[in-house]
Amino acid sequence: MEKKIGCYICTGCGIGDALDVKALGNIATKEQKIPVVKNHEFLCGTEGIAMIRKDLTDEGVNALVIAGCSHRVKNEEFRLGIAQMDRVDLRDKCLWVLDVPEGDDTAEEDRQMMAEDYIRIGCVKVKKMNDPNPYEASTPFSKVVLVVGGGIAGLTAALEVARTGYQAILVEKGETLGGQVAKMHKVSPARAPYNKLEENPLPMLLAEVKGNKNIRIMNNTVVQKTVGAPGLFDVTLNHNGTAAVERVGSIIVATGFQAYDPGKLDKKLGYGSSPDVITSMEFEEMAKAGKIVRKSDGKPAKRVAFSLCAGQRDTSHLEYCSGACCVYSLKQALYVIENHPDASAYLIYQEVRTPGQMEDFYRKVQNEGGIFIKGDVNKVTSGSSGLTLEVNDKLLRQGVTMEVDLLVLATGMETTMDTTDPNSASPVGKQVDELPGSILNLQYRQGPGLPSLKNNFPDSHFICFPYETRRTGIYVAGPARRPMGIAATCTDAAGAALKAIQVVESVARGAAVHPRAGDLSFPSFREEGCTQCKRCTEECPFGAINEDEKGNPLFNPTRCRRCGTCMGACPQKIISFANYSVDMIGSMLKEMEIPEADDEKPRILVFACENDAIPALDMVGRSHAGALSPYIRIIPLRCMGSMSLVWIADAMASGYDGVLLMGCRHGTDYQCHNVRGSALAEIRLSKVSETLDRLQLESSRVKMVEVNIMDAETLPQVINGFVAEISALDPNPYKGF
Amino acid sequence: MTYDLTFAKEVYENSEEGHWIKMCMQCGVCAGSCPMGFLGAWTHSPRQLFQMVRAGLRDEVLSSTDMWMCTSCYNCIVRCPRNLPITHIIHGLARYASVQGKADPKQSTHHFAKDIFWENIVATGRVGEAALTMKLYFKDGIGEGIKQGLEMKDSALGMLKAKRLKPLPFRGKIKGYPGFKAMLKKAFELENQKEGKA
Numbered sequence A: 001m002e003k004k005i006g007c008y009i010c011t012g013c014g015i016g017d018a019l020d021v022k023a024l025g026n027i028a029t030k031e032q033k034i035p036v037v038k039n040h041e042f043l044c045g046t047e048g049i050a051m052i053r054k055d056l057t058d059e060g061v062n063a064l065v066i067a068g069c070s071h072r073v074k075n076e077e078f079r080l081g082i083a084q085m086d087r088v089d090l091r092d093k094c095l096w097v098l099d100v101p102e103g104d105d106t107a108e109e110d111r112q113m114m115a116e117d118y119i120r121i122g123c124v125k126v127k128k129m130n131d132p133n134p135y136e137a138s139t140p141f142s143k144v145v146l147v148v149g150g151g152i153a154g155l156t157a158a159l160e161v162a163r164t165g166y167q168a169i170l171v172e173k174g175e176t177l178g179g180q181v182a183k184m185h186k187v188s189p190a191r192a193p194y195n196k197l198e199e200n201p202l203p204m205l206l207a208e209v210k211g212n213k214n215i216r217i218m219n220n221t222v223v224q225k226t227v228g229a230p231g232l233f234d235v236t237l238n239h240n241g242t243a244a245v246e247r248v249g250s251i252i253v254a255t256g257f258q259a260y261d262p263g264k265l266d267k268k269l270g271y272g273s274s275p276d277v278i279t280s281m282e283f284e285e286m287a288k289a290g291k292i293v294r295k296s297d298g299k300p301a302k303r304v305a306f307s308l309c310a311g312q313r314d315t316s317h318l319e320y321c322s323g324a325c326c327v328y329s330l331k332q333a334l335y336v337i338e339n340h341p342d343a344s345a346y347l348i349y350q351e352v353r354t355p356g357q358m359e360d361f362y363r364k365v366q367n368e369g370g371i372f373i374k375g376d377v378n379k380v381t382s383g384s385s386g387l388t389l390e391v392n393d394k395l396l397r398q399g400v401t402m403e404v405d406l407l408v409l410a411t412g413m414e415t416t417m418d419t420t421d422p423n424s425a426s427p428v429g430k431q432v433d434e435l436p437g438s439i440l441n442l443q444y445r446q447g448p449g450l451p452s453l454k455n456n457f458p459d460s461h462f463i464c465f466p467y468e469t470r471r472t473g474i475y476v477a478g479p480a481r482r483p484m485g486i487a488a489t490c491t492d493a494a495g496a497a498l499k500a501i502q503v504v505e506s507v508a509r510g511a512a513v514h515p516r517a518g519d520l521s522f523p524s525f526r527e528e529g530c531t532q533c534k535r536c537t538e539e540c541p542f543g544a545i546n547e548d549e550k551g552n553p554l555f556n557p558t559r560c561r562r563c564g565t566c567m568g569a570c571p572q573k574i575i576s577f578a579n580y581s582v583d584m585i586g587s588m589l590k591e592m593e594i595p596e597a598d599d600e601k602p603r604i605l606v607f608a609c610e611n612d613a614i615p616a617l618d619m620v621g622r623s624h625a626g627a628l629s630p631y632i633r634i635i636p637l638r639c640m641g642s643m644s645l646v647w648i649a650d651a652m653a654s655g656y657d658g659v660l661l662m663g664c665r666h667g668t669d670y671q672c673h674n675v676r677g678s679a680l681a682e683i684r685l686s687k688v689s690e691t692l693d694r695l696q697l698e699s700s701r702v703k704m705v706e707v708n709i710m711d712a713e714t715l716p717q718v719i720n721g722f723v724a725e726i727s728a729l730d731p732n733p734y735k736g737f
Numbered sequence B: 001m002t003y004d005l006t007f008a009k010e011v012y013e014n015s016e017e018g019h020w021i022k023m024c025m026q027c028g029v030c031a032g033s034c035p036m037g038f039l040g041a042w043t044h045s046p047r048q049l050f051q052m053v054r055a056g057l058r059d060e061v062l063s064s065t066d067m068w069m070c071t072s073c074y075n076c077i078v079r080c081p082r083n084l085p086i087t088h089i090i091h092g093l094a095r096y097a098s099v100q101g102k103a104d105p106k107q108s109t110h111h112f113a114k115d116i117f118w119e120n121i122v123a124t125g126r127v128g129e130a131a132l133t134m135k136l137y138f139k140d141g142i143g144e145g146i147k148q149g150l151e152m153k154d155s156a157l158g159m160l161k162a163k164r165l166k167p168l169p170f171r172g173k174i175k176g177y178p179g180f181k182a183m184l185k186k187a188f189e190l191e192n193q194k195e196g197k198a
């Protein structure tokens, strides 16, 4: 079908008053040869939309350039079922960020020039677009969710999946289901007023899982191998020595935590020196058996001390907070107090961390007489009357000694998931063999485990994208993902279940998941041009690309998040998307008008990441953070990772005076939505000076900055500062070539 | 033995609002809010006193002068995230120490409250300001009294002029003084009952 582009310019929101709309229309019609060009004073209103719709049906328009506001607003209105569309922002990133005093002709002219350039690049972008061909596999997609781990996280996840109407396979390596929670006496409160111990929820949950027809339970089973991609995972499950392959759509890993080995703790905590020094799990088992006694002589334990942070937040043991131990120690203190009217429970803590409603539970334990001592246990000695603890009391600012019957060490949680260092070089050119101890044994070029975010936990961003690992379609829930208690684990499992369902549904439509949810395009590559340099396979932050024996990339489209990092990495420029390509952006930047050097109107190209920098730019105008230089021209990129060095060379050759790249924060505590995109762009950019040297240009003409979504306040300073730096240089000598 | 709960329980039961002490989470907001802290007037902040109660440091708490330094500014009460009625707890501890005979009789606020102020008000049923002031000035002997009196002379004259100070030291008993005495008697009875001394 022939492409017929319609360009619609909105004159509302002050656009019509500020700009020469007729001239903008002429650019589209005469210069860009767009067959249908119209204005409307309220394009997003019913009439405006009806006008566009009419052209879609009557005029055969099938591609759209909508010029008006930012693409981040009025999405519903302009969702017209047209894939080839661009929103040209004349308002938020043009009108609203420029300072044009009444009657200032130069400023008005500058503004008009910016708007005209944006119309130009919008038209070029749509011309360079193709309709996406959603990916279809040669074998059928599965919508079954595999849940690995039969503890409370896995049970909850499987049940949530099943209740939503999907099939789940629940795999447990042991004989029985229930995990760590099965060993627990009671649980801390999960409902208002958050001050009563609650019965163990496991029996009820187990009965429900066992009674649900959508769940297939496989105990004594391990995952021997995981091949494939979302919708197409072929998982080899080994049940009691017999292996069978199951096709599943997505995977939830809920293998829980492993308690820190108390044998590794500092000797001063006394573990191993007396049977009366025990861990929280051992104490829980005592309580469940109804025997809170001294292990040494079986006498009732009425004085119980809990040492919180037994190894946690200690650089020589577990660096991080385990999140749940304060609360479970409070719970265990209540066991003690409720057991004997004259019992005492001592909590020796660093800080009591009781997030959310657990603060009420903390008060409850205080009110019941729990004794809180901020400090460290420095020495434990045992005698006939029990254990003697020497504690450095940070509140009394003195050492104190106390006698107790039991000392309970609240040890921390470690993940059970095998992870790999995300920054370590990936094994090049070969598939990774099965790894003993690996949970999923992924047959991915980048290794059998999941990349870790921090402290071996396999997340991709705890706050922004919980459950998302860096392997698409594989979600980790509960303490395997980060340390957490029971209530949080159940919420987490439900969240992961929804993600797992979302991915199987998206994949079946050929659509991407987070962060470009719904994108129907996927990277295609021209094999003849490939030099087997392996940059794409190595740089893909999501391990989406495998390799054949010759080193050619093997794309797994359903693993792909459409970040474009492979496209930016490929020196041969042979990777592209139907709606995004090196040629598209290159053509856009070349289409803008570069004034002669004598005009003293420099041009600064700004590549801004759509995830954080573009929203921040949109907020500059809204929050009246200050005006931006009229000499900038913004081109949004879907991720800095997609930045191709060719564009920098093209920009310089076209006469831009400078290029500013605005990507997300990278490195530790990164905020890049595609994990490594902005980091990789920075690495690529370090080579740009070669290009600039070749062109005999100053390397300071190209600069990358980190922009956070909250940075609207500082952006004017950042951008205008760069424009000033560039203006201080001579104009780019390539202007006019 | 530290953290023996006998003393804590004693305070929770007998000292005014004392049971609140167990709810303190030791955040230190009271310590940071108390003007007496900036003046360096106490050795232990409210929070520390509370932890000392919980730790069972009976003598240290009861013989401490810290709680006698409270000016009742209520800064701490307003700010305590755990809603402890700190000012009242502090006053309660002061009183409890006094009742237990542990408070230093010469500690100024204690001495003033217990002897000077109390005797003054009980004698007539009203505050005799001049007498009260004299007693306060002369509590450390004649020489000190004269010195302090001279220091404050201008203020006193100003207050006289503004009719904020009655010149006559003695204005006699209030109307219905026997009723007032009967009320006090009953109050003592109730209090003794509560403290198990009846």
Ligand code: SF4
Binding pocket: A523, A539, A540, A541, A542, A543, A544, A545, A559, A560, A561, A562, A563, A564, A565, A566, A567
């Ligand atoms: S780099 Fe990004 S776009 Fe390329 S294959 Fe990987 S996820 Fe997909």
Ligand code: SF4
Binding pocket: A525, A529, A530, A531, A532, A533, A534, A535, A536, A537, A551, A552, A553, A569, A570, A571, A572, A573, A574, A575
């Ligand atoms: S980056 Fe390009 S040239 Fe290199 S292996 Fe990938 S497709 Fe081939």
Ligand code: SF4
Binding pocket: B023, B024, B025, B026, B027, B028, B029, B030, B031, B046, B047, B079, B080, B081, B082, B083, B084, B086
């Ligand atoms: S402000 Fe309240 S909770 Fe905080 S230390 Fe003082 S009394 Fe305790």
Ligand code: SF4
Binding pocket: B030, B033, B034, B035, B036, B046, B069, B070, B071, B072, B073, B074, B075, B076, B077, B086, B087, B090
């Ligand atoms: S009321 Fe007393 S203890 Fe509280 S801040 Fe004021 S002076 Fe300090």
